[in-house]
Amino acid sequence: MSEFARSKESLWRALQDAARFDETVGIDAQHFERMLKRHITPCPFSEANLFGRMLLGEPYILTGFPSPLQGSLHDVSDDEAGSAVMEWLGRNGSDDRHRLYVGPTGVRRDLTLEEIAVKWEADRTRFGVTDLHIKHTNVEDVIDTDTLSAFNILAHASAMAFEQEMFSLVISSRGQVTDSHSDAPDSSNYCFTGQKLWLAWDTYEGMRHGLQDVDRMPLAGKAHFDMETWLSLKSARWLLVNPGETLFLPAHLTHKVITLKRYVGIGGFFIALPNCLRVMEHWVSRVPLWSKRDVDGERDGLLGDIAEEISSKIVALRGATKRERRRWGYDYLEEAAQHFIKSRRPAKLRQLWSDPRFRCVAETIDVPWPCGSQRSTSNEPVLMSH
Ligand SMILES: [Fe+2]
Known part of the structure; x- marks a missing residue:
């Protein structure tokens, strides 16, 4: 089997696997070729790929982005990064409790880091943790948040803007489904271990065709989603995130995420000059x-x-x-x-x-704007009159 056929086969298997956990993402084999046209493949990390793609407003995945592990985890191999992070969390000793959504219906529970580590290791119940904020906690002893935030204006801004960075550990078990939602700025997601399948689309193009978003409309239950509609959208994209890969997702895309292999990663929100x-x-x-x-x-x-x-x-x-x-x-x-x-x-x-x-x-960017601007090329910031 050729490399191309092998990669098609693994994408098809991933889609079938995802449909076991969320039947709304199931597709017939006859639609797979259409699906492939929407698939995003990873590209190697470089300055040109990081910033050049950021300005386009499309999701992209980089391989080889510098690992954020540091301190006692600095020399851990890529293969062991995820379990090393979870073992470290299990030994952390903090009594703080973190919000989890457990089981197919997403029942809320609050567990300590040690309890989360045990649950992740067992991999028997579906759960997901997304509020494990790590900035200014001792988790920064082993994870360098500056790696992913070096270009992030939010990380170096006022206290209220800094709150929006929300740098978090993202931990989930196999089968965890995150319903269709949006985030305020663009997001970055570095994967230590595991695999997630992401389906993304422009929030408002989706809404015009009946796809819902829990963050942009009042909903009592799950957001409506169906693959036939999703496939008809110009903005529809999907991708798999694997260990050592980093996903960059623009803010205007609603996304639905399914964990296919138990996952540990870090993610945060950013605004940078190119976006x-x-x-x-x-x-x-x-x-x-x-x-x-x-x-x-x-x-x-x-x-x-x-x-x-x-x-x-x-x-x-x-x-x-x-x-x-x-x-x-x-x-x-x-x-x-x-x-x-x-x-x-x-x-x-x-x-x-x-x-x-x-x-x-x-006005601060030195290009000819068609709206009749008076550009500022001095070293004075443009002050707003509000
Ligand atoms: Fe999200």
Whole structure:
């Protein structure tokens, strides 16, 4: 069997496996060729692949992204990374409890790290943990969050913006299904061990055709999903994430995730220079998800604050060393802006330009905007009038 046939065979097996845990993702063999056209294959980590793809608004997977293990786990081999992390957590000794959703109906339970490690090792019950935030905890003794956040403006911003980074350990058992949902910024997911199947699509294209999203509409039960509709969407993409691979997922994509092999990874949310215009557009047009439960209006100014952080970062990097500019993907900023302008309708650009938060970022980027801007190329950040 050729390499290509082998890889098709393993993709087909993964899809069949996923359908055992969630019947809505099952497809007939006759649709598999259509499915393959939507499949995303991994590409090797490089600066060009990391930042050049980030600006496109498509999901992508990188192999060979630097492992974030450090301290006593620094020399652990890739094959043992997942179990080493879980053993370390089991010995951690913390009494803090973390939220789990257990079983096919997702019953909530609160367990310590040791109890989670035991449950993961047993691999008998379906469960998933997503709120195991690790920033400023002793987990950072063994996991370097800066590896994935080196280019993340949220990680170095005000306290409220920093909250949105939500760097977490992601732990799940085989068969765990995460219902169709969205996240506020783009996300990154590094896999230590296991395998997950992701189905993604543009939230609003999906909604127009009947696919639901638990974060964007009030739902009493599970979000409606069916493969026939998903396959008809222009934005439909799917992929498998395997050990040592890192997934980057744009904020405008709703996703449904099925764990095929028990999984340990880390994930967080980010805004960087190559994706800043796209994420700002998403937030300005669709309202950030953090506003949904913000009844006191505590985060009303957050979008403006993040816009100012981005603008200040761009200005600061104009005089920075080459090494520092490369770390932040500064050299991809103009390409990102040109791509953004070319791929949006003039009416959309005018609408965005009328929003001071979007304009605060856009005006700082030195490209000819079609909306009649006065560009700032000085070393002063553009200040918003809010
Ligand atoms: Fe998510």
